[in-house]
Amino acid sequence: DTEVTQTPKHxxxxxxxxxxxxxxxxxxxRAMYWYKQKAKKPPELMFVYSYEKLSINESVPxxxxxxxxxxxxxxxxxxxxxxxxxALYLCASSQDPRAGYTxxxxxxxxxx
Amino acid sequence: GENVEQHPSTLSVQEGDSAVIKCTYSDSASNYFPWYKxxxxxxxxxxxxxxxxxxxxxxxxxxxxxxxxxxxxxxxxxxxxxxxxAVYFCAASRTSGGSYIPxxxxxxxxxxxx
Numbered sequence: 001d002t003e004v005t006q007t008p009k010h011x012x013x014x015x016x017x018x019x020x021x022x023x024x025x026x027x028x029x030r031a032m033y034w035y036k037q038k039a040k041k042p043p044e045l046m047f048v049y050s051y052e053k054l055s056i057n058e059s060v061p062x063x064x065x066x067x068x069x070x071x072x073x074x075x076x077x078x079x080x081x082x083x084x085x086x087a088l089y090l091c092a093s094s095q096d097p098r099a100g101y102t103x104x105x106x107x108x109x110x111x112x
Numbered sequence: 113g114e115n116v117e118q119h120p121s122t123l124s125v126q127e128g129d130s131a132v133i134k135c136t137y138s139d140s141a142s143n144y145f146p147w148y149k150x151x152x153x154x155x156x157x158x159x160x161x162x163x164x165x166x167x168x169x170x171x172x173x174x175x176x177x178x179x180x181x182x183x184x185x186x187x188x189x190x191x192x193x194x195x196x197x198a199v200y201f202c203a204a205s206r207t208s209g210g211s212y213i214p215x216x217x218x219x220x221x222x223x224x225x226x
Contacts, residue, residue: 004155042201042216043156056213090155098207100146101214103155 001026006091006104014112015081021107023074023091031097032074034066035090037106043090049074050097081111114139116204118217126225131192133220135202136184142204145185146214147176150199160187163207192224 004025013019023032031050035043047066048056054066063085065077074091088108092101115138125131135145143164148156162169162176162185169176173192178185185204189196199221203214 006155040219042219045213048213092155097212098144098205100158100161101148101156103148103157105153105155 002102004091004093004102004104006089006107008107009105010108010110012110012112013078013081015083017081018077018079020078021076021089021091021109023076023104024072025093025102026072027093027095027102028071029093029095029102030071031094031099032068033092033094033101034064034074034076035092035103037088037090043103047076048097055097078109081109083111086110113211114142114204114215116202116215116217118202118220120220121218122221122223124223124225125192127192127194129192131189131196131222131224133187133200133202133222134184135186135204135217136182137204137215138183139204139206140180140183141206141209144205144207144214145176145178146203147187148201148203148216150201150219152198156201189222192222194224194226197222197224 007022034046037043046060049068067075088106090106091104094101118135146161149159150156175188199219202217205214
């Protein structure tokens with residue numbers, strides 16, 4: 001298995017909702033990442049997990065809460081989002097933080 | 113921190129032509145340079161990468177060159193096909209002595225006309 005699987009593919013949520021994005025990989029990669037991508041822009045780093053521990057938080061607002069239950073799973077919990085948070089949320093993994101990434105296809109999030 | 117400039121922002125070619133995308137970086141300690149291809153509705157896909165101990169790397173129709181002195185690297189696609197149409201991102205990062213997190217260029221939208 002050489003893929004990063006993200007669910008759901010699309011999500012529409014209201015500003016008072018709580019939802020979660022899920023990411024799964026079975027390549028034995030020990031680093032996992034959440035990125036946010038706006039249209040026609042490069043991905044922007046949000047969080048890095050290395051060996052299941054949060055190693056980088058790029059000053060992301062607390063309405064985004066990451067979780068790494070085990071070495072294969074990564075979640076992003078969403079609460080009280082704003083319309084400007086609408087974007088493509090990408091999960092990625094790599095063998096270690098110094099290697100190239102395998103990205104998932106992303107979750108297209110719309111906040112209404 | 114690292115700064116990566118990528119040009120052009122849009123590149124339109126005829127099928128069969130070659131395409132070249134260029135990136136420059138600012139941090140002389142950067143030593144790992146991946147290229148990602150992002151098709152519409154998909155996540156970026158790593159297509160080729162180069163480390164600073166080599167000057168060129170090829171994989172079928174794609175090649176990457178690196179000039180460490182000038183701090184620039186380029187992606188070359190030969191015999192372009194419509195399925196090469198996508199947004200391409202270059203990136204630069206260190207593998208030691210600092211943050212490993214890649215800095216991405218702003219992207220190049222490649223359009224291959226049949």
